[in-house]
Every structure is written in structure tokens, then in C-alpha cells.
Amino acid sequence: MVRPRHPSTSIGDTAWLLESASDHLAPPASHESDPLAAGAGDGEQIDEDSAARLTGRQKRILGGLSLGGLLAGCCIAIMIPFFPHEAQRRGLPQTYSGAVFSCYALAQLLAFPVMGRLAPRVGVSRLYNVGLATAGVTTTVFGTLPHIQDSMAFIGACFACRALEAVGTAAMHTAARAIIINQFPRSPNTAMSISETLAGLGLSLGPALGGGLYQLGGYGTPFYTLGGLMLVSSATNLWLMPSVREDTLPAAGAPRRGPPGARLLRFLSAAENWLCCSVVLVVAMYVTALDPNIEPYVRVALGVTPAELGLFFLVSAGCYTAASLVWGRLSDNISNTYVLTAPCLLVGAVGILLIPPSPLLVGLQPVWWLTMLGMVVREMTTGGAFIPIMHRMVRVCVAHGMENNLSTQAFVSAVFGAVFSIGNVVGPTLGGYITDLYGFPVAATGLAGFGVLVAIACVVGAVVTRNSLPK
Structure with missing residues (x-):
């Protein structure tokens, strides 16, 4: 997920993050105590005595994944500043342009299970490389669509290209998370946080990059530039990223292969996986249920201009990016994931209550700094809630008899992505519906309440499962 919100400079940022990470990805536990450690992958192995720094193999892998994540984040957001205007210029209603954005999450939802298989x-x-190349080609093609004269044909082609972009990025995210769990068995959350940080940075840079290139060269320039960079990155990864192949380590009593639904049934039979999926869903909705509806509210209630609101988003996204690195390192040293997830969800819910502010906060009146404070608090705690969840899901699956291999890791990655996509689809629809009926403050209050319920479930989970899995 990017964040669920958020290139010469981008390569420099990636290098800086990798140099910083190599000093902090120290192994928190031995191979014998980690159910995933033996599945670290093929090729160059981690030296038991000198694993305080990333190996050359790990640096190449994390560099390729981070750069691809940065570009994929830009892909999601690059058209935000100008596409609605282009659609309106053709006489198309706002509903159509909004649907072009929404179809991205829906296509990802449908694609994730296929990619896991x-x-x-x-x-x-x-x-991963095929997904990146697919996203690059379709992004480039998107820049040629204004040559279609008929408005309905134009919007239809937009839907098709956007859906194919989503399929490509779903392939990327499924593969990337599986690779991280497989190749960074002792510090998966730190590695995941670096990848997610770059994806979040892409989401933050995307609108600015798209708007600037649109002003310089017109509609096609942002898409040609980004699509070209994605294709170059895909080609570079053929050298940069070493092959990660299947290395099967069956868990006790696990069948080598089963019918397509057997793995899903085994996954669903673990009650803890339902809790993990609830966390992923609420984190996705923390963002998507509010952000599409926040602009009309702050414009009317606070007189905040779109440019000022953009600054709010930029500041909060920057806080998310910085905090994610801390959460990743911290979560690698906490055996019971819910000890971190529960307080992050609770504090995030408080941030959401501050944004309108909520009617529950009697005496607080809407003011711009309170809204920005709420957004910052929400963003800073989001990473702590969801970054360690996928690794926890893999550990639960292995403990419940699923094979300890790359297939299981890819399957869990696909489930993680699919649940997040459900939140991306349901969030804007449900948030908009409640906002229309009862107003934005009530919608925010309801979302915070959902987060509190899941946080309470995580507290219970922290107590019940405190000794159920090894560190």
C-alpha cells in the first residue's frame, strides 16, 4: 500500500535510505527461533556473524523494489491535478472522471488473488518486472488518449488503461511483499517500511510531478515521462534484482500441494488471520473514507483553499514517511505485533476525531491547525498499525500448518493486497454516503469508532496470543 497516500532526486533518496537501512537491519533472532528464517531464499545467504549490514544481494533487491514502489506511487497520483479538467473539457460529468480513479482499486481487488496464484x-x-513493465506501457499509452476524438470512446479507453495499470501494480505489490518476507527473514518489517516509505513518497510527489510536467508539455508529458522511467526501471531490474526462486520447506503435517481452495480454507481457519485482515481493512479506510470528502468540508467550514489543503497533505505525508522507518525498526524487535498495532490504531482514531473535529469532542471548534494536527497524528500512526501485519500473517499461516515457502508468502501478500483494496473500494463509497446523510464530522466519528473496535480486538489478541508464536 502504499501508503495508502503517498526521478533524479528519487534515485538519490533511494540510495540514502538504503545506506541508512544497512546500519539498522540487524537480526533480532536466530534462525532456529524464526519460523521464516530458513526460507530466506536461494543464493547468497546471510552471515550469522556479520549480518548487521545488508548484503550486496539484499541491497540490490531492496533498491529495485524501492525504486519500483516510488514509480508505482507516482503512477497512482500523477493524473490528479489535470485529468478531471481534461474530462470536463470534453463535456464529461465529474462522475466519469471520479470513476476512472475508482476503477483502479477495483481492478487491483480482482487482480490480487490471480497474482497470488x-x-x-x-x-x-x-x-515483479512484468508488472512494472505492464504499468509502464499502459501509463505511456494513457498519454496518447487525447487523440481519441469521441468523448465516450476516450473515457472507455481511460478505464481500460487504468485497469491494466492496476493489474501491473498488483503484480508488483504481490511479488514485492513476498520477496521482502522471503529475503529479509530477520528484519522483514524494517525492509517493508523502506519499501512502503518510497511508495508513500511517490504518492506525495505524484501530483506535483504531474502538475509541473503538464504545465511544461501538455497532457501527454507526465505519462510519457513516468511510463518511460518505469520501463527503464523494469529493464534495469533484470540486472539489479537477483532471481528469487521457490525453496519449499513444508511445515509439519502440511500437504505438498492441494486444490486451489485448500490454502484459502486453511488461511481462514486461523482466527488470528481474521484479526490481521481487520487491521488492514481499517487502515485502508482510515485514509480513503475521509480524504475524498475533506476538501468540501474544510473549504466551507474553515475557508481553506485547495493549495492550503495540499500543503496539509504534504506535511502529513512527510510525517508518515519519516515515521514508517521508525515503526519498521521497532516492530522487528517486538514479538507480539498487537502490542504495537493496538495503540497505533487508538492514537490514529484520536487523530481522525480531531480533523473535523468530532461532535464527541465537546467545546472544540473547527480550526485549520486542529485539522492539520489530526491529519499528522493519523498519518504518523498508520505505519505502526499495518507495516508488521503481513509478517504476522505469514507466521500465523506457518504455525497453522501451511508450507514455509515462497508460495505461502506470495499467497499471504495477495490476501493482504486484496483486503487493502477492499478498503480502498468501500472507504470512499461508504464515507461519501455517510457524509451526504449526516455530514463529514459524523462520518469521521464513525470511522474512528471502527478503528477503536479493531484496536480493542487487538488488545485481546495481544493477551490471548502472547505465547502462541516464536519471536
């Missing part, structure tokens, strides 16, 4: 068959490294 494909990953072990075609190879996660190959799937």
Missing part, C-alpha cells in the same frame, strides 16, 4: 508459477522476480 501466478507468483510461484512464473517466479516472483519475473512477476
Whole structure:
């Protein structure tokens, strides 16, 4: 997920993050105590005595994944500043342009299960590069669509290109998370936080990059530039990223292969996986249920201009990016994931209550700094809630008899992405519906209440499962 919100400079940022990470990715536990450690992958192994720094193999892998995540984040957001205007210029209603954005999450929701099935068959490294190349080609093609004269044909082609972009990025995210869990068995959350930080940075840079390139060269320039960078990155990854192949380590009593639904049934049979999926869902909705509806509210209630609101988003996204690195390192040293997830969800709910502010906060009146404070608090705690969840899901699956291999890791990655996409689809629809009926403050209050309920469930989970999994 990017964040769920958020290139010469981008390569420099990636290098800086990798140099910083190599000093902090120290192993918190031994191979014998980690159910995933033996599945670290093929090729260069982690030296038991000198694993305080990233190996050359790990640096190449994390560099390729981070750069791809940065570009994928830009892909999601690059058209925000100018596409609605282009659609309106053609006489198309706002509903159509909004649907072009919404179809991205829906297409990802449908694609994630397929990618989870494909990953072990075609190879996660190959799937990642094919997904990146697919997103690059469709992004480039999107820049040519204004040559279509008929408005309905134009919007139809936009839907098709946007859906294919989503399929490509779904392949990328499925493969990337599986690779991180597989190749960074002792510090997966730190590695995940670096990848997610770059994806969040892409979401933050996307609108600015898109708007600037649109002003310089017109509609096609942002898409040609980004699509070209994605294609170059895909080609570079053929050298940069070493192959990550299947290395099967069956858990006790686990069948080698089963029918397509057997793995899903085994996953669903673990009650803890339902809790993890609830966390992923609420984190996705923390963002998508509010952000599409916040602009009309702050414009009317606070007189905040779109440019000022953009600054709010930029500041909060920057806080998310910085905090994610801390959460990743911290979560690698906490065996019971829910000890971190529960307070992050609770504090995030408080941030959401501050944004309108909520009617529950009697005496507080809407003011711009309170809104920005709420957004910052929400963003800073989001990473702590969801970054460690996928690793926890893999550990739960292995403990419940699923094979300890790349196929399981890709499957869990696909489930993680699908649940997040459900939040991205349901969030804007449900948030908009409640806002229309009862107003934005009530919608924010309801969302915070959902977060509190899941946080309470995590507190219970922290107590019940405190000794159920090894560190």
C-alpha cells in the first residue's frame, strides 16, 4: 500500500535510505527461533556473524523494489491535478472522471488473488518486472488518449488503461511483499517500511510531478515521462534484482500441494488471520473514507483553499514517511505485533476525531491547525498499525500448518493486497454516503469508532496470543 497516500532526486533518496537501512537491519533472532528464517531464499545467504549490514544481494533487491514502489506511487497520483479538467473539457460529468480513479482499486481487488496464484508459477522476480513493465506501457499509452476524438470512446479507453495499470501494480505489490518476507527473514518489517516509505513518497510527489510536467508539455508529458522511467526501471531490474526462486520447506503435517481452495480454507481457519485482515481493512479506510470528502468540508467550514489543503497533505505525508522507518525498526524487535498495532490504531482514531473535529469532542471548534494536527497524528500512526501485519500473517499461516515457502508468502501478500483494496473500494463509497446523510464530522466519528473496535480486538489478541508464536 502504499501508503495508502503517498526521478533524479528519487534515485538519490533511494540510495540514502538504503545506506541508512544497512546500519539498522540487524537480526533480532536466530534462525532456529524464526519460523521464516530458513526460507530466506536461494543464493547468497546471510552471515550469522556479520549480518548487521545488508548484503550486496539484499541491497540490490531492496533498491529495485524501492525504486519500483516510488514509480508505482507516482503512477497512482500523477493524473490528479489535470485529468478531471481534461474530462470536463470534453463535456464529461465529474462522475466519469471520479470513476476512472475508482476503477483502479477495483481492478487491483480482482487482480490480487490471480497474482497470488501466478507468483510461484512464473517466479516472483519475473512477476515483479512484468508488472512494472505492464504499468509502464499502459501509463505511456494513457498519454496518447487525447487523440481519441469521441468523448465516450476516450473515457472507455481511460478505464481500460487504468485497469491494466492496476493489474501491473498488483503484480508488483504481490511479488514485492513476498520477496521482502522471503529475503529479509530477520528484519522483514524494517525492509517493508523502506519499501512502503518510497511508495508513500511517490504518492506525495505524484501530483506535483504531474502538475509541473503538464504545465511544461501538455497532457501527454507526465505519462510519457513516468511510463518511460518505469520501463527503464523494469529493464534495469533484470540486472539489479537477483532471481528469487521457490525453496519449499513444508511445515509439519502440511500437504505438498492441494486444490486451489485448500490454502484459502486453511488461511481462514486461523482466527488470528481474521484479526490481521481487520487491521488492514481499517487502515485502508482510515485514509480513503475521509480524504475524498475533506476538501468540501474544510473549504466551507474553515475557508481553506485547495493549495492550503495540499500543503496539509504534504506535511502529513512527510510525517508518515519519516515515521514508517521508525515503526519498521521497532516492530522487528517486538514479538507480539498487537502490542504495537493496538495503540497505533487508538492514537490514529484520536487523530481522525480531531480533523473535523468530532461532535464527541465537546467545546472544540473547527480550526485549520486542529485539522492539520489530526491529519499528522493519523498519518504518523498508520505505519505502526499495518507495516508488521503481513509478517504476522505469514507466521500465523506457518504455525497453522501451511508450507514455509515462497508460495505461502506470495499467497499471504495477495490476501493482504486484496483486503487493502477492499478498503480502498468501500472507504470512499461508504464515507461519501455517510457524509451526504449526516455530514463529514459524523462520518469521521464513525470511522474512528471502527478503528477503536479493531484496536480493542487487538488488545485481546495481544493477551490471548502472547505465547502462541516464536519471536
